[in-house]
Amino acid sequence: xxxxxxxxxxxxxxxxxxxxxxxxxxxxxxxxxxxxxxxxxxxxxxxxxxxxxxxxxxxxxxxxxxxxxxxxxxxxxxxxxxxxxxxxxxxxxxxxxxxxxxxxxxxxxxxxxxxxxxxxxxxxxxxxxxxxxxxxxxxxxxxxxxxxxxxxxxxxxxxxxxxxxxxxxxxxxxxxxxxxxxxxxxxxxxxxxxxxxxxxxxxxxxxxxxxxxxxxxxxxxxxxxxxxxxxxxxxxxxxxxxxxxxxxxxxxxxxxxxxxxxxxxxxxxxxxxxxxxxxxxxxxxxxxxxxxxxxxxxxxxxxxxxxxxxxxxxxxxxxxx
Numbered sequence: 001x002x003x004x005x006x007x008x009x010x011x012x013x014x015x016x017x018x019x020x021x022x023x024x025x026x027x028x029x030x031x032x033x034x035x036x037x038x039x040x041x042x043x044x045x046x047x048x049x050x051x052x053x054x055x056x057x058x059x060x061x062x063x064x065x066x067x068x069x070x071x072x073x074x075x076x077x078x079x080x081x082x083x084x085x086x087x088x089x090x091x092x093x094x095x096x097x098x099x100x101x102x103x104x105x106x107x108x109x110x111x112x113x114x115x116x117x118x119x120x121x122x123x124x125x126x127x128x129x130x131x132x133x134x135x136x137x138x139x140x141x142x143x144x145x146x147x148x149x150x151x152x153x154x155x156x157x158x159x160x161x162x163x164x165x166x167x168x169x170x171x172x173x174x175x176x177x178x179x180x181x182x183x184x185x186x187x188x189x190x191x192x193x194x195x196x197x198x199x200x201x202x203x204x205x206x207x208x209x210x211x212x213x214x215x216x217x218x219x220x221x222x223x224x225x226x227x228x229x230x231x232x233x234x235x236x237x238x239x240x241x242x243x244x245x246x247x248x249x250x251x252x253x254x255x256x257x258x259x260x261x262x263x264x265x266x267x268x269x270x271x272x273x274x275x276x277x278x279x280x281x282x283x284x285x286x287x288x289x290x291x292x293x294x295x296x297x298x299x300x301x302x303x304x305x306x307x308x309x310x311x312x313x314x315x316x317x318x319x320x321x
Contacts, residue, residue, distance in 0.1 A: 002038040003071040003102075003176070008094065009041055009059065010078040010086075010113065015051040016162050017076035017107045024169035024185060031184040032177050042066065044090045052079050064093045072172065073101045074157075076165075077108030077127075082134050084113065091117055103172075105157035107165040114158075115139045124153045128161030129203040147198035147306045160199040167195055200306035201315070212254035215240050220255075223263055227270040228290045231263045263290075268304045271297065275309055278317030282309040 005025050007018050018041060025037040043049050043059035050056050061067075075094070078084070086094075095117040098104035106114045111127040112135060114120060124143040127135050132146040145151055150159045150168040159168030170193070174182035186193040210217035210224075219239050223231050236259055237247035251259045271289045274280050280288065286297035286309075294309075301309045 002035045004038045004040060004068070005072045005074070006040045006042050006061070006066070006070040006097075007107075008073070008075045008110070008113075009043055009049045009051075009057055010076065010081060010084065010110070011044070011049065012078040012080060013049060013051050013057070013076050014078055014108060014162060015053055015055055015057075017078075017110065017165050018051075018057065020163060020165040021074065021107065021159075021169035023189065024166055024173060027185045027188055028173040028177060028181060031181050031188065036177060040070075044086060063090050066093075066097065069100055070097055071102045072157075073097055073104040074168075075106040075110035075114050077106070077110040077112075077162075079109075081109035082112045082131060082138065086113065086116075095119060101155070103155045103157055105159070105168070107159045107168060108161050111135055111158055112138070115142060120156065123156055124151055125156060125158040126151045126160045126199075127158065129199045130161070147200045149195060149199055161202075164199060166191055197307040197311065197315075200304070201312060203305070211256075212251070216251060216254055220262065220266075224266050224270070227267045228288050231259075231290065233259050264300060265304070267291065268301060271301060271309065272305070272312070272316075275313040276316045278313060282313065285309060 007021065009018050022039050025039055029035050029037055040060040041057055042061045042063060044063050046062050048056035048058055094113070098114070098117065098119055106127070108128045109131050111125055115135065115138070120139065121141045122143070124145060126145045126148040129146055132144045136142060136144045148160060149164045150157065150171055152171070157168060157172065159165050166189070170182055170186060170191070173185055183193050210220035219236050222239060233244045233248050237244040240247055242250070248259055251262070255262060267289045271285050274285045274288060282297060283294045286294045289297070291297040291300065298308050301312070305312060
C-alpha cells in the first residue's frame with residue numbers, strides 16, 4: 001500500500017513549505033516507477049487555506065475527519081506561527097496523529113506548532129534560522145540546531161527555513177527508496193542531492209544595530225564604520241572616556257553581549273558584505289575587517305556562517321571575474 005504523507009497547512013501557510021516537499025514526493029513516485037506515496041494536504045477547518053502569498057490551497061482532509069493512519073505527518077510553517085494558538089481539538093488530533101505515525105516532523109516555523117503539543121521535550125531539531133532563538137526561548141528543553149538544513153531524531157524529522165523543505169523531503173525519500181532514486185529525484189528537480197553548507201550562510205543576523213545609551217551607540221557606529229581598526233576594550237573605553245572595567249560592564253548590561261563579541265559579529269557582517277560584492281579576496285577581506293590573518297577570518301567566519309569565506313564568496317558574490 002502507498003505510504004500516506006500528510007502535510008498540515010496552517011492558516012496563512014507559506015506555500016513553498018507545502019508545495020516543495022509535495023513535488024519531491026511526487027517525483028519519487030515517478031522515479032521509483034510505482035505510487036509509493038499518497039499525498040494529502042490537511043487543514044483545521046473547511047474551505048480554502050489562504051497562504052501568506054494570497055494563493056489558496058484546497059485541503060484533502062479536515063481535522064479530525066482523517067481516514068486511517070498517516071505514515072509521515074509534517075507541519076508546514078507560516079509567518080506568525082510562533083504566536084499562533086490553534087483550537088484544542090486540533091492540537092489533540094495533531095499529538096495523537098504524530099504518536100501513531102511512523103514518523104512526524106515540521107518544516108520551517110511549523111516547529112512551533114509541533115512543540116506546543118509537548119511531544120518534543122528534550123529533542124534535537126531545527127527551524128528557520130531567524131526563529132531559532134525564539135523557539136529556544138519558548139521551549140527551553142529543545143536542542144535547536146541553528147545551522148542544520150534538516151535534523152533526524154528518532155521518529156522526529158525537522159526541516160529549516162522554506163526551501164529546506166526540499167532537502168528534508170529528499171532525505172525522507174532516500175530513507176524510503178534508497179540513494180539512487182533520491183539522486184534521480186534531485187537531478188529531475190535541478191536541486192542539490194546534498195546541499196553544501198547549512199542555513200547560516202543565508203542568515204542576516206550579523207547585521208546588528210547600535211543599542212544602549214547614546215555614548216555606547218556612538219562607539220558601535222565607530223566600530224561598524226572602521227572594522228579594521230584596533231577595537232580592544234581599552235581602545236573602546238578611551239573613545240568614551242570611561243575606564244575599561246566600567247565600559248565593559250556597562251556595554252554588556254545595555255547591549256546584551258561583551259564588547260569583544262559585538263566587535264566579532266560586526267567584523268563578520270563587514271566581511272560578508274565585502275565577499276558578496278566579490279571584488280576582494282578572503283586575504284584582502286581579512287585585512288580590511290580587522291582579522292589578524294586569513295586563517296583567523298576563516299575560523300571565525302565558519303563559526304558564524306557555517307562555511308568558509310571562499311565558499312561564501314563563490315555562492316554569494318554579485319561580481320565575478
